[in-house]
Amino acid sequence: MSSPLLSVRDLEIAFRIGDSDVPVVRDLSFDVHHGETLGIVGESGCGKSITALSLMGLIPTPPGRISRGQILFQGEDLVQAGETRLRQIRGREISMVFQEPMTSLNPVFTIGEQIAETVRAHFSVSRREARDRAIEMLRLVEIPAAEKRVDNYPHQLSGGMRQRVMIAIALACEPKLLIADEPTTALDVTVQAQIFDLFLNLQQKTKAAIILITHDIGAVAEMTDRVMVMYAGRKIEEAPVDDFINRPMHPYARGLISCIPRLSADPSNEPEPLFEIPGVVPGARQLGAAGCAFAPRCANVLERCREDTPALEMKREAHPVACWNNVEYPA
Amino acid sequence: MNSKAAPDQTSPPLIAEPTSPTRQAWLMFRGNLSAMAGLVILLLILFVAILGPSLYPVSPTEMVWMPLTPPGASEYWLGTDYIGRDILAGLINGGRVTIAIGLAAASITFVIGVTIGALAGFYGGWVDNLLMRVTEFFQVLPNLLFAMIVVMLFSASLTNVAIAIGIVSWTATARLTRAEFMRIREMEYVKAERAIGARNRRLIWSVILPNAAPPLVVVSALSTGSAILFEAGLSFLGLSDPNAMSWGRMIGDNRPYILDSWWGVTFPGVAIFLTVLAICLVGDGLNDAFNPKLRQR
Numbered sequence A: 001m002s003s004p005l006l007s008v009r010d011l012e013i014a015f016r017i018g019d020s021d022v023p024v025v026r027d028l029s030f031d032v033h034h035g036e037t038l039g040i041v042g043e044s045g046c047g048k049s050i051t052a053l054s055l056m057g058l059i060p061t062p063p064g065r066i067s068r069g070q071i072l073f074q075g076e077d078l079v080q081a082g083e084t085r086l087r088q089i090r091g092r093e094i095s096m097v098f099q100e101p102m103t104s105l106n107p108v109f110t111i112g113e114q115i116a117e118t119v120r121a122h123f124s125v126s127r128r129e130a131r132d133r134a135i136e137m138l139r140l141v142e143i144p145a146a147e148k149r150v151d152n153y154p155h156q157l158s159g160g161m162r163q164r165v166m167i168a169i170a171l172a173c174e175p176k177l178l179i180a181d182e183p184t185t186a187l188d189v190t191v192q193a194q195i196f197d198l199f200l201n202l203q204q205k206t207k208a209a210i211i212l213i214t215h216d217i218g219a220v221a222e223m224t225d226r227v228m229v230m231y232a233g234r235k236i237e238e239a240p241v242d243d244f245i246n247r248p249m250h251p252y253a254r255g256l257i258s259c260i261p262r263l264s265a266d267p268s269n270e271p272e273p274l275f276e277i278p279g280v281v282p283g284a285r286q287l288g289a290a291g292c293a294f295a296p297r298c299a300n301v302l303e304r305c306r307e308d309t310p311a312l313e314m315k316r317e318a319h320p321v322a323c324w325n326n327v328e329y330p331a
Numbered sequence B: 001m002n003s004k005a006a007p008d009q010t011s012p013p014l015i016a017e018p019t020s021p022t023r024q025a026w027l028m029f030r031g032n033l034s035a036m037a038g039l040v041i042l043l044l045i046l047f048v049a050i051l052g053p054s055l056y057p058v059s060p061t062e063m064v065w066m067p068l069t070p071p072g073a074s075e076y077w078l079g080t081d082y083i084g085r086d087i088l089a090g091l092i093n094g095g096r097v098t099i100a101i102g103l104a105a106a107s108i109t110f111v112i113g114v115t116i117g118a119l120a121g122f123y124g125g126w127v128d129n130l131l132m133r134v135t136e137f138f139q140v141l142p143n144l145l146f147a148m149i150v151v152m153l154f155s156a157s158l159t160n161v162a163i164a165i166g167i168v169s170w171t172a173t174a175r176l177t178r179a180e181f182m183r184i185r186e187m188e189y190v191k192a193e194r195a196i197g198a199r200n201r202r203l204i205w206s207v208i209l210p211n212a213a214p215p216l217v218v219v220s221a222l223s224t225g226s227a228i229l230f231e232a233g234l235s236f237l238g239l240s241d242p243n244a245m246s247w248g249r250m251i252g253d254n255r256p257y258i259l260d261s262w263w264g265v266t267f268p269g270v271a272i273f274l275t276v277l278a279i280c281l282v283g284d285g286l287n288d289a290f291n292p293k294l295r296q297r
Helices: A048-055 A083-089 A111-122 A127-140 A159-171 A189-206 A217-223 A241-246 A251-258 A284-288 B021-030 B033-055 B087-123 B125-140 B143-153 B158-169 B171-185 B188-195 B200-236 B247-257 B262-290
Strands: A006-017 A020-032 A037-041 A064-073 A094-097 A177-181 A209-214 A226-231 A234-240 A313-316 A319-321
Touching (some): A006 A048, A020 A064, A037 A048, A037 A217, A048 A064, A048 A177, A094 A159, A094 B188, A189 A209, A226 A241, A234 A241, A234 A251, B021 B033, B033 B262, B087 B125, B143 B158, B158 B200, B171 B200, B200 B247, B247 B262
Parallel strands (some): A037 A226
Antiparallel strands (some): A006 A020, A006 A064
């Protein structure tokens, strides 16, 4: 494969809490190739969103900062890049769709103005052209009667419509990488499906790479090419999506997949009790401790897990896992 | 309808007419009786102040009739003052000066207050610290005394009076702006704007400020009212432009003769009262229009 579009190397993000720097993301490396969709999954608080923000240089500083590592975007290290350069990249090369469509649009401007203004921030075009582009983008995200809707204010749109507008804004400058941070969490299930369809369609049209951050394994299975599982600020498993769904290796990843409710083939069967992973994600302060961060919640915990932090190890082809256990699947 | 409908669309979509927040506020405002009354009074006063001098061309500074003529006793309806100047002409011409100073001082208040509050609220940290200490310094100055000193040091021209009033009154606007900026700065849409590559300058002036506008508009309306009162106070003390007739100066000039001519101080007093009342009604109406929820209590 050609050189990756985005290559994150040994990224460490630290937050200043009191007098000490607490790393909330550590030793994180991953690649995103052109036109590919990478899913990042994990529970709330395991560093997914902060990783996404770091890619755009949007970590709130202080208290947060990138304390180590590189973010190579088309070979350019964004960690070293200045604010001016980052501003050129934001929205133009890399853009982001946020979780909350209800609050992510500015209430005092029409949606057309907000799309147009993204275009005008990066290209020298007239107001007229920018407005035409806004209408074109609204059509692209399948908003009916785009030439009328363009003059609507955000409060006149439903949540699903607003998320479509957010996607239109994100794609207005044809970025090479789109980061979607739980884009459907705030939407109801049918609208979620529509938005995912829209993402797939748009990806075919624009050839943009997508990083999809979610805790919806169903969305991962449908949308992504590759999956990365994060736990307590570390990558603990990465695999092509089919391999991941069928043969998850890390006990946490297996737990995540077991948590999905399943339909029984025989309706007369008693439904199995829904699986859950006991405990909660450790807080940032507990992260410094030795051993695997998942050990306190792990069913297969070994003596070793509490002392040594497992490193990522290629357990299968293109399937690194950080776990001392060895899970065998029949070939 | 020539719009391209989505495949599952069976009927043409119902689309609400775009109603901008400004228009919604106007609709609320229009339904508010006291606010509309205030607006009508204010427009009348403005009309008189702007067109009055050409419709009623009597000099406010020249002796036109016997001194201390009561209202209704001559062709000068509201009577004359202690040196025979026409009170009505004074009201009309003084209105111009009073309102002009009120607006000028409120604009200065707005510009200084919003700039300082916006920078402090947006950047936070040491910028906030520094600017808020400066604000506190101006807050603890005795307003009237400071304005009097400014006017005395730099001659009592109308410009200087407006500047003096502006300088002593911007602190409340700055604090309000700062609070609004600190609140709105954390909103998702500001983060989203940043993610599309917006500069700080744009975030401050084009993203956050329009969202912070409603309370600032209200406070500016009210600060026009207090600037008018402040000017009246200064000219009552004889510290306003000696060449310009204003309502406060009329009251100040006629004060020694209050027992012989009640009309000399009453009419300008009523004019000040009505103007400030109208401004306050409009300000309250704007407040209700921007915050319909608060009004329902």
